[in-house]
Amino acid sequence: MNSRILEPGQIQTLAQRSIPRIRLPDRATLFAQRAARFDALAAASSIGAYLHLQAAVARAQHAALADFPGALPTPAQRSAAQAHRMPPMPAAAWPRAPQWRDALTAIGRAVAGLADCPDPVARLGERVAALPADEAEAQADRLLGVRDGAVDTAAAPLLMAALQVHWVAAASRLVADEVRPLDVPGLCPLCGTPPVASIVRAQAPYRGYRYLHCALCACEWHQVRVQCSQCGASGKDVAYRSLVPDEDSGESAGALDQAVRAETCEQCHSYRKIVYQEKDPDVDPVADDLASLALDLLLAEHGYARASGHPMLWQAETDGAR
Ligand SMILES: [Zn+2]
Ligand SMILES: [Zn+2]
Structure with missing residues (x-):
């Protein structure tokens, strides 16, 4: 008989093989579903106005993502990252396509144009939509840990929303089977973010x-x-x-x-x-x-x-x- 007895460790290894290790975002639905969720949660929340604002941001992200170009890691970059057990598009080092700032402008305008938007929030949206390129890039560097410096905490959520569009545009075009988990389980295998x-x-x-x-x-x-x-x-x-x-x-x-x-x-x-x-x-x-x-x-x-x-x-x- 060819049957063999599996040790407990081997059984665990076999079981893990069948688990999908990576699930990549779907650009057609991610932000649209998040917007709907924010609106649904707002209805029963004491911070409803704030959650409706987040829904508007997610809707602007969805619109910005639709035609976002963005680059993908080349096969050579991917194999180099794999060889070194590093994420292939690290948040702190992956070159940002300048179009992420177009997403930022669109998100800022969406916030400024919200019906019943409190004045300070509308002004924040207008300020972010008009943020000079060098300031936006400097803030992005700080948010992504490239360099130290004071974070513009009021603008940070909108900047992060635009940066999410940039990274989701790439992540959603990769193939899950080609993404390898890192040795550090607490960090994203694609961009190294917690x-x-x-x-x-x-x-x-x-x-x-x-x-x-x-x-x-x-x-x-x-x-x-x-x-x-x-x-x-x-x-x-x-x-x-x-x-x-x-x-x-x-x-x-x-x-x-x-x-x-x-x-x-x-x-x-x-x-x-x-x-x-x-x-x-x-x-x-x-x-x-x-x-x-x-x-x-x-x-x-x-x-x-x-x-x-x-x-x-x-x-x-x-x-x-x-
Ligand atoms: Zn712990
Ligand atoms: Zn990531």
Whole structure:
């Protein structure tokens, strides 16, 4: 007989082979669905006006992405990155196509033109739409970690929105099978950016698997469940917390019924949100994370720090944030 007995490690390796390791964004739907999600979340939120504004930004991103040109890494660049276990289009080093500033202008104008837009927000939109090229590039360098310097925290969310368009334009044109996960599981295999949150998907072939969602290029990469995405701790060190009505501590079995939870870690005392499509098919890692700011406040009270920031939320460095 040719049958052979598999050791537990081999079984795990075989099982992992069948899991889609990488899920790339769909440029036709990513920002349109995010906009719809922001609008839906706004309806039931105490920060509804803010979430409607985010929906307008996402709609402008969707429009800007439609005809965004953008370059792709060449085959030589991709194999060099693979050989060195580096991301092929790193946020800090990948040349930015100047058209990202056209996306910025369009996003700024969309914000300025919103009906019922508060004056300061409209002025911000106008200022961002008219930002001189050298200032926009300098701010982008700071946001992407190319160089130090003061971040324009008011403009940062709109700048990040335009930079997302630039990176998603490339990520959405790559082939998932050709993207290799990095040795560092906490960084995006395409652009090296930390994830904003994670999502447990509900449709085949991703059903039941958890993916970390890149804050910049929207690439998603697989990570086993019940494992800290920051330090790798697992088992009893990892817990799930959510905003459960009638529950003072926010920590209970009730958390398991929620579509948005925080995965907390007792080893590194950090957390990232995790959203579940099986609880709500429309969840979006970026929109649901932003709409659940009350959960961040609760976790801060309990001594947990966000593992990484939200691309649409920037605080002045003097606040000690980020
Ligand atoms: Zn990325
Ligand atoms: Zn940890």
